[in-house]
Amino acid sequence: MSAPTGRGSDARSGPGGAPVPRIDAYEKVTGATRYAADRTPPGLAHAALAVATVGRGRVARVETAAARAVAGVLLVVTRFEEHELRPAGYRLSGGYGFQSLQPLLDDRIAYRGQPIALVVAETPVAAAEAAALVEARYEAAPAVAVTLDAAGAETVGQAAALPQPMFADLAMGDADAAFARSPVRLDAEYDIGAQHQVPMELLGTVVEWRGDDLVVHECTQNSGAVRHGLARQLGIAPARVRVVSPQVGGGFGQKTWLQSHVGPLAVAARRLGRPVKLVVDRTQTFHGSTFRPASRHRLRLGADRSGLLTALVHETRQQTSRHDLFASDFTSVTARLYGIGDFRGHQRLTRTDVQTPGFMRAPFEHAAVFALESAVDEIACATGHDPVALRLANDTGSDPVTGRPFSSRHLAACLRRGAELFGWAARTPRPGSMRAADGTLVGWGVAAGAYRASAGPAVARLRLAADGRIAVEVSGHEMGQGLRTAIARTVALDLGISAGGVRVGVGDTGEVPQHLTAGSWGTATALPAVHAALRRLRSCLGAPDEGPLDTVAAAAERAAAGRPEAVVEAVSLPPGQSARAVDRLRAGLPTPAGPEYPGFSAFSFIAHFVEVRVEPAIGRVRVPRVVSVVDCGRVASPVTAAGQIRGGVVWGIGAALRERGEPEPRHGGFHHADLAEYLVPVNADVGRVDVDFVDVPDPLVNPLGVKGCGEVALVGVAPAIANAIHHATGRRHRALPIRVEDVLAPEDDRNGNCP
């Protein structure tokens, strides 16, 4: 079966760099793509989990007789033996798990939703029925703490609790004194609720023993950590474990580390001598993996009358679990978004009775920049300056934290171009001054964003097949961000061939070492390795270092000379990293460098312009249009990068107006643990989203000039929406999400200080 691609794809990509359609779109629209849970090896058995219904305590007794009596049930396990399953360790302590706690090893219950039994049966229905029949008696703790303010929640200073340089509090100048001196001062608190990643693909795993070798099809952004974590858990050599994750149905940070159910599943499969599949129930995913923890931010932002920002104090508190410290990093972006010389940050963590929270798209920047960009908007109002002009006036060429230059920083271009595309000049500044014909309040808001340009080591292997096609295997995972397309386009542009002639393999530990693909470093990490491998391939073929290369002729020539297919491998490192980073990559450990590199700092930047419509009578907020302009260096793949930015904007709409994981204060866990209650944006919530790129290569981060774009896309959307609501209604909102009841709530003294 041929695989036609999109219109225009037949045009060979020229050196000008024509956009390439998503290379796996055809298989995705025809249903041919295989995600982890789409595997159905012969003899497959199906698993389900029973989970704790108390928020903290211990399991006194688990009753499994009824579950075992269900027809088709093969296995019910409530406790694994220490010799067959060990903890994988917490990722911040050199381990591989998203949390230190491995369920089913002892009687501790640390959070509601923690697995208490694993059931395996012939069919998914039988497994689900049996899991529902597992009954437990608990000795529950008298109270649980699941919110930042709960009695019993314990707050610690992050720098003191985690005495490593990367967690230290940032300080430049004397921010408190500078704030006290500032003629214009804002002191405000911002509240961001917990959020869940909810990729549409459920957590899904198929484990299969082939003799002593374990093959795991797992939806993960980090197959290397899953491999090494499982090896540690099972006491076997990592070489015996192969983890395959070529296509992930959305990750957004949920699938970054070893999940707690995978080890138990592997043991169950070994006991049964059959492959086993687990598709985690949607409700259980709200407790069975990480989430974006709730956070609170106190900002003291000072300015002079001309609107120049003079001081910023950013104090934060973020939720973590009782058993792990999920470190925060809110201040490294707020310290750098503008040229504020006097800055002080202080970050604290609050231990609560939840599974360990973790990364979710723009894990710290979304919340931190919501606070800062809301505050900056207030300063613009207070000093009577246009919010775009004020941001331009506070731009900086050098990193206020290090004093060194940014590798590239085109935030001003983003703001200017965005303002032009949006038609910002037609905005009248007074809140409530713009109305649609039907009486709806119109608000226009702007906000900027930044996200660190990280990168790590990667390995790429290129093979020139006999038919002249190129096959690439590289460190990285495809979660929909378009990594495979960016790789194919890079190869196609380099060799002057069609992207359709490039086969891209990612996410398979059986091929090359696999890194954690997250933090917007995937493309900037994989492409330099591909670039280096291309140089090797050219030299291996005796071809010049650049210019078009006829791969079909080159392959035929080799074949005629009786030589084997050309296979080359290359390793790439980001600036300043040593080969030790490659050892860490091979051990499944995190490796990325940045944002500080020798001699410079690197960030991606964005500006969002948002129009909201607010219906005054019912408080409903709609977002009919957004314009976003991005500086992510050279755009490696225009089609998929634009999709990333649009997706980030949709995420921002959800974060600003809909999503909040509501903790259940008495029994623990989250209330709204399904897709009907946890409200992600639907099609009708999203209007027009226009995306543009500055598209200037970064001269320092890597030979391709590429910075990341998937995370920065979200940064600043929520404050742009909140600022637009303020422009429409005159009301400031300092907590997310902003719901109808917040828009309609009676005025209070926390309102903005704009006339």
Next chain:
Amino acid sequence: MTDTATRPEHGPSAGDPLEVAFAVNGTAVRAAVDVRESLLDVLRERLALTGAKKGCDHGQCGTCTVLVDGRRVLACLTLAVQARGRAVTTVEGLAAPDGTPHPLQQAFIDHDALQCGYCTPGQIMSALACVAEGHAGDDEEIREYLSGNLCRCGAYPGIVAAVRDYADSARSTEG
């Protein structure tokens, strides 16, 4: 079998296989199913048709959307036995035998109406029905009638453009 006496009169009980026959993508199939089994699980786990996806198993996301006798249904909320004697269409049944994609599939490719692709089969099946139902008159109507299909990647703008493109060309070929 001693337990038949205790069995209720009105039909087979949970766990017992029941033979059902229906058509999938134009091919007759027979499967021995558990009466509690969803059409989704039968398609995916017994018939190796994994195009329809499980995103919630509760009728809340639309990733499992298939057509039954031309109407869109959520396969996770449809018992397999309800498909008896009916014609089921899944995303695997849309392309031509030579692999040429259905015009709506092509429109999804052209407008990059996807990212991870997990919701895509459901979006496409739903959109086919949406157009056939006459609910693709303008962008707003398309958005409304496709709002039962969640896309966490946020590919909505591309999805709307693809469906409008397909609906327009479908209308002009009819007209």
